[in-house]
């Protein structure tokens with residue numbers, strides 16, 4: 474399959490078209506927008522693009538009041554303040570994002586950079602405002618520290634690299650820009666839905682959506698999942714309790730992760746996810762349960778990262794915060810941590 478390269482300044486199609494040997498090829502591909510055009514306005518996401526032209530233009534004008542343009546991004550959220558975001562460095566964050574992140578995440582962060590086609594899982598579409606690996610409750614936004622953490626450490630076992638070698642200030646500015654893209658993208662999506670389904674006028678739709686999305690980011694630090702019970706010692710008794718939960722009815726982890734934790738889920742279940750993914754209900758790539766025998770965890774290697782994953786889940790993995798006690802979840806962490814070692818895997 475020949476992938477179609479998304480248009481962006483990184484590819485030769487943008488800027489003035491050059492004559493000469495490449496002319497035919499360039500004509501066949503068409504000229505992409507110039508950098509100036511790309512900076513003038515954010516192209517509409519899927520939902521906004523589906524609106525009638527006049528509604529689309531009015532929505533874009535409303536969004537610009539709060540979020541500015543790609544050339545001059547801002548985040549003017551009235552009452553809600555996203556903790557830690559420093560608006561004076563947004564433009565710097567945008568430049569560094571374009572430099573480091575856009576070849577995967579796309580020029581505008583929509584998960585459609587030229588590299589995206591070649592990696593599995595695909596890079597996150599930051600415009601949905603949804604994140605997998607965070608310290609907060611499932612439905613809550615990530616904290617700024619969560620985003621900084623994943624940019625620092627990467628997501629092990631995926632193409633998302635670590636940027637820990639870059640200056641902290643640069644990563645802070647990039648994270649501000651990621652938050653700007655995520656808030657803008659989700660507000661646009663919700664507002665477009667309101668305009669289409671409820672016939673709201675664009676100004677009201679944007680105002681109402683801002684009142685939902687802004688406070689969600691503001692509240693995130695209060696939604697961090699903090700275990701009250703201490704982790705039991707990593708000993709044979711705890712591992713055995715974790716194993717019984719993992720393989721038994723109560724935990725039911727084997728339904729998805731397989732008896733030995735290798736991630737061999739029931740094929741019927743996989744079909745359901747694939748359908749949901751096609752409908753845009755899950756993530757950018759088809760979901761598959763993690764192979765826990767590898768000992769690499771995308772959302773962080775610390776025991777507390779696994780505790781949070783098991784407590785809250787990662788769509789489509791359910792959370793076990795209400796069905797298992799804290800000490801049971803810790804036993805599961807201890808068992809999962811032991812899974813890379815042959816003996817513990819035996820059913």
Ligand code: HEC
Pocket residue numbers: 570573574575576577578588592593594595596597603604605606607620623624628631632633634636647648651771
């Ligand atoms: C080589 C490709 C690549 C580059 C470069 C890259 N990423 Fe990613 N990124 C990914 C992939 C792939 C994922 C999805 C991981 C998954 O779904 O498990 C991801 C996920 C993320 C997430 C979402 C994490 C979550 O909890 O859902 C954030 C935030 C992110 N990247 C930010 C960045 C930033 C900021 C940069 C630049 C400093 C960057 N990425 C550079 C590939 C990349």
Ligand code: HEC
Pocket residue numbers: 605719724725726727728729730760761762763765769770771772773779782783787788789790791793805809
């Ligand atoms: C309905 C299916 C399902 C069930 C049940 C399930 N999981 Fe998962 N699990 C998944 C999927 C899918 C992923 C991969 C998510 C991703 O990376 O996008 C996953 C990932 C994980 C990860 C890796 C997290 C990381 O950071 O990479 C751990 C650990 C885990 N599951 C533990 C468990 C435990 C323990 C149980 C039982 C208490 C369990 N899971 C039950 C589907 C499931």
